[in-house]
Amino acid sequence: xxxxxxxxxxxxxxxxxxxxxxxxxxxxxxxxxxxxxxxxxxxxxxxxxxxxxxxxxxxxxxxxxxxxxxxxxxxxxxxxxxxxxxxxxxxxxxxxxxxxxxxxxxxxxxxxxxxxxxxxxxxxxxxxxxxxxxxxxxxxxxxxxxxxxxxxxxxxxxxxxxxxxxxxxxxxxxxxxxxxxxxxxxxxxxxxxxxxxxxxxxxxxxxxxxxxxxxxxxxxxxxxxxxxxxxxxxxxxxxxxxxxx
Ligand SMILES: [Zn+2]
Numbered sequence: 001x002x003x004x005x006x007x008x009x010x011x012x013x014x015x016x017x018x019x020x021x022x023x024x025x026x027x028x029x030x031x032x033x034x035x036x037x038x039x040x041x042x043x044x045x046x047x048x049x050x051x052x053x054x055x056x057x058x059x060x061x062x063x064x065x066x067x068x069x070x071x072x073x074x075x076x077x078x079x080x081x082x083x084x085x086x087x088x089x090x091x092x093x094x095x096x097x098x099x100x101x102x103x104x105x106x107x108x109x110x111x112x113x114x115x116x117x118x119x120x121x122x123x124x125x126x127x128x129x130x131x132x133x134x135x136x137x138x139x140x141x142x143x144x145x146x147x148x149x150x151x152x153x154x155x156x157x158x159x160x161x162x163x164x165x166x167x168x169x170x171x172x173x174x175x176x177x178x179x180x181x182x183x184x185x186x187x188x189x190x191x192x193x194x195x196x197x198x199x200x201x202x203x204x205x206x207x208x209x210x211x212x213x214x215x216x217x218x219x220x221x222x223x224x225x226x227x228x229x230x231x232x233x234x235x236x237x238x239x240x241x242x243x244x245x
Contacts, residue, residue, distance in 0.1 A: 001139075001140045001141050001163075001190065001192060001193055001199075006111055011074075014096050017227075018117075026111050028245045035100035036219055044077075044216065047196060048191075057135075057136045058236065059128075060134045061140075062131070064177070065140050065143040065207070066094065066096075066143055067130075067144055067149035068144075068212070069144045069146075069148065070094050071149075071231055072144075072184050072189050072190055073148060074090045074091075076189070077135075077151070077155055077180070078182050080239065085140065086100040088158075091117070091122055091123065091125040091151060091154040092121070092122045092123050092126060093121075093122075094123065094124045094125075094126075095123055095124070095125040095126075095130065095239065096125075096126060096127075096128035096131075097110065097125055097126070098127065098129060099112070100112050103125045105118035105120055105121060105125070105138055106120030106121070110125055112127045112129075112130065114126070115150055115156075116150065117150040118156045119153075119217060119237070124127070124150045124154070126146070126150075128187075131146065134146070134203075134206075138145075138202050139196070139199035139202075139203075140196075140199070141196040141197075141199035141200050141203065142203040144190070145181070145200055145203050145204070145231070146175030146183060148176070148178075148181055149173050151177075152172070152173035152174075152176035152177050153169075153173050155171065156172065156176075157233065159244065165220070166217075166218055166219055166220050166221070167215050167216070167222050167226075169231040170220070170221040170222055170227075171227065172229045172230070172243060173219075173243035173245075174222070174227050174230040174232045174234070175231065175233055175234035175241060176239065176242050176244075177234065178230070178231040178233065178234030179234035179237075179239045181200075181232075182236060183236060183238050183239075191211065200231065200232075200235075201228060203212060204227045204231055205225075207220065207223045207224075207227060208221070208223045208224025208225070208226070209221055209222060209223055211223065
């Protein structure tokens with residue numbers, strides 16, 4: 001994705017990345033906290049060099065992808081806001097963290113193995129070890145998806161969008177992440193490499209709720225099928241498919 005061709009070793013992509021947590025301190029559940037996802041950074045995680053075919057597993061490459069994804073998201077949303085005559089304020093910061101409680105959102109310490117948009121402070125924060133683990137397992141496309149999804153929560157907040165159920169908020173964020181990525185590919189701001197679309201699918205499969213999770217439960221994000229459908233609806237048909245108005 002982006003500038004360097006990358007591949008994932010087929011068969012090594014495992015569903016250890018669960019539920020991209022989000023929206024702590026505002027969007028979906030003020031004062032609440034979503035369950036932490038399971039842990040690609042755990043002891044069973046493959047280490048560097050074991051996972052991806054092309055050796056692009058370094059933290060430096062991960063950081064570059066995060067920076068690229070943030071920059072492209074900012075440009076994308078600035079253009080969308082401008083087109084509708086609104087001023088755009090980029091999300092203030094993207095903050096990596098490593099330890100439980102190192103970063104707080106609205107007075108609530110953020111747990112490890114998570115990524116969130118914090119509306120109270122208007123920032124995205126992510127556990128860097130967890131995210132690098134997912135990057136190594138799924139591929140660089142996952143980083144662009146993750147940033148796109150959390151960035152979408154910031155856009156929902158700016159637009160005052162607040163659904164009754166978490167799952168609606170989450171599936172819309174997936175659709176918006178898809179639109180940001182699909183439109184960026186169409187405008188040539190982003191170039192996909194072979195395998196990137198497959199990486200999106202694998203990433204979305206991995207972040208789906210467990211089959212026994214009730215759709216109306218607090219913290220529900222949607223099944224793998226629902227999340228994949230929402231993401232690719234946005235990817236293929238842009239924001240018009242995301243019920244933003
Ligand atoms: Zn979310």
